[in-house]
Amino acid sequence: MQPAVLPPCASAQISLIWGSAIGKSRLRRSRLRAASQRTGSLRPLSLVLCRCIAESTGALQEQQELSQQPSAAAGTQIVLRLQVATSISEVKQSAWDACATGSGEMNPFLLWSFLNALEESGSAVKRQGWMPQHVLLYDDTTSELMGCVPLYLKTHSYGEYVFDHSWASTHTRCGLPYYPKLQSCVPFTPVTGNRLLVKPGPNATAVTKALAKGLLELTDQFPVSSLHLTFNTAEESNALAEVGYLQRSGIQYHWENRGYTTFEDFLADLKQSKRKNIRQERKSVASAGLTVRKLTGDDIKPHHWEAFYQGYINTTDRKWGQAYLTHDFFHCLGQAMPEKVLLVMAEDSASGKPVAGALNLIGSHALFGRNWGCMYGTAIKNLHFELCYYQAIEAAIERGLSRVEAGAQGEHKIQRGYLPSLTYSSHYIKDGRVSAAIEDYLVRENHQIMYQLDGLTMQASPYKPLAAAKL
Numbered sequence: 293m294q295p296a297v298l299p300p301c302a303s304a305q306i307s308l309i310w311g312s313a314i315g316k317s318r319l320r321r322s323r324l325r326a327a328s329q330r331t332g333s334l335r336p337l338s339l340v341l342c343r344c345i346a347e348s349t350g351a352l353q354e355q356q357e358l359s360q361q362p363s364a365a366a367g368t369q370i371v372l373r374l375q376v377a378t379s380i381s382e383v384k385q386s387a388w389d390a391c392a393t394g395s396g397e398m399n400p401f402l403l404w405s406f407l408n409a410l411e412e413s414g415s416a417v418k419r420q421g422w423m424p425q426h427v428l429l430y431d432d433t434t435s436e437l438m439g440c441v442p443l444y445l446k447t448h449s450y451g452e453y454v455f456d457h458s459w460a461s462t463h464t465r466c467g468l469p470y471y472p473k474l475q476s477c478v479p480f481t482p483v484t485g486n487r488l489l490v491k492p493g494p495n496a497t498a499v500t501k502a503l504a505k506g507l508l509e510l511t512d513q514f515p516v517s518s519l520h521l522t523f524n525t526a527e528e529s530n531a532l533a534e535v536g537y538l539q540r541s542g543i544q545y546h547w548e549n550r551g552y553t554t555f556e557d558f559l560a561d562l563k564q565s566k567r568k569n570i571r572q573e574r575k576s577v578a579s580a581g582l583t584v585r586k587l588t589g590d591d592i593k594p595h596h597w598e599a600f601y602q603g604y605i606n607t608t609d610r611k612w613g614q615a616y617l618t619h620d621f622f623h624c625l626g627q628a629m630p631e632k633v634l635l636v637m638a639e640d641s642a643s644g645k646p647v648a649g650a651l652n653l654i655g656s657h658a659l660f661g662r663n664w665g666c667m668y669g670t671a672i673k674n675l676h677f678e679l680c681y682y683q684a685i686e687a688a689i690e691r692g693l694s695r696v697e698a699g700a701q702g703e704h705k706i707q708r709g710y711l712p713s714l715t716y717s718s719h720y721i722k723d724g725r726v727s728a729a730i731e732d733y734l735v736r737e738n739h740q741i742m743y744q745l746d747g748l749t750m751q752a753s754p755y756k757p758l759a760a761a762k763l
Contacts (some may be wrong), residue, residue: 372432373722375427388440412620415479426445443489446473459730519720527714542741547696592626594626604617606668631654
């Protein structure tokens with residue numbers, strides 16, 4: 293196989309190297325099991341990938357030679373080698389993390405330790421319908437990892453939080469299979485971050501464009517219906533739209549820190565009625581005989597994870613949901629990256645028994661709320677709001693973090709200080725007929741999302757007018 297030869301800069305040259313590219317459903321365990329059973333027919337893309345790149349590279353290199361030869365001023369060419377890893381354990385942790393933090397902001401979900409915990413615990417693996425197929429781009433001369441993409445071959449659409457079940461139905465009506473598909477995301481985690489992870493340096497732009505265009509070509513070669521990069525950044529999504537990806541938007545609810553030093557500073561920015569409501573909710577929890585503790589690092593013991601997992605299972609059972617994360621995941625997470633975990637636990641003050649908990653991860657600029665669990669079927673009014681929202685705000689203020697991202701969905705978050713914020717995803721549908729239909733749908737859906745965002749921001753904001761104007 294001859295690796296692709298890429299100039300170290302300029303998007304115009306990259307475009308010559310790579311060819312151009314042309315409703316929510318409630319989860320039921322039985323449906324997930326049926327979808328997961330399709331994993332038996334999945335085959336890893338690694339061997340196919342090498343052959344496809346070898347077959348396409350010659351034509352692409354020839355196109356480059358005919359159109360433009362890099363000048364001496366352009367610098368030394370970099371030779372890149374594209375590979376697929378069927379487990380993140382095949383990649384050096386330091387090399388992956390150098391790419392994952394290349395944007396300058398540390399997102400804990402993109403780190404090697406978190407993704408490895410998902411695989412090692414059996415949460416995101418082939419038998420669950422998530423076959424890891426992480427794309428790696430190496431400098432062929434130095435074997436240095438220049439870029440990577442967390443990628444999965446999937447046989448269902450569960451655990452993604454960007455709902456494409458209607459797209460699957462459209463494929464079926466056209467006599468086309470929708471699964472398997474390629475999915476670039478952090479499994480079970482609706483948190484925004486780059487999906488094209490690139491190590492900083494003079495060749496970063498070239499590597500980013502190589503990954504973007506290369507993913508399109510790989511999708512065209514593989515027996516898959518589509519490629520999806522979900523919850524990527526606005527900048528990445530916009531850049532991908534320029535090279536043929538469809539763009540989709542959604543709404544989450546985030547809390548922004550405007551230099552607050554105390555929780556009371558935050559409350560002072562709210563309208564009187566909203567401020568009063570939050571104080572009443574917190575007071576009701578404080579009078580319930582509970583002790584709330586924020587744990588991180590070595591303060592989190594195995595018995596905390598045991599209790600939290602029990603609450604996690606109880607909560608998903610009551611909501612007709614699916615516990616995507618295994619028991620071992622939480623222990624793996626606690627062992628691998630304890631300093632990036634903030635576990636908020638409520639305990640009965642008299643007995644010391646755990647009552648409920650909320651799992652957060654700590655980034656360099658943000659606190660990310662992920663999972664909530666209530667133990668033993670206990671139901672205490674407003675406890676969810678206290679542990680998931682108000683304790684997270686307090687922690688972000690204490691740590692000087694700029695925002696709290698409290699997860700998917702929930703207009704009820706607005707009156708508690710979490711304002712609507714756009715999310716993005718990028719999609720490539722191989723079949724031209726289906727792609728055109730989905731593109732037309734997305735134009736109308738994105739317009740509706742913007743209309744909804746404006747309405748929520750202007751009419752439902754809990755902030756005083758002057759405070760809202762500063763956000």
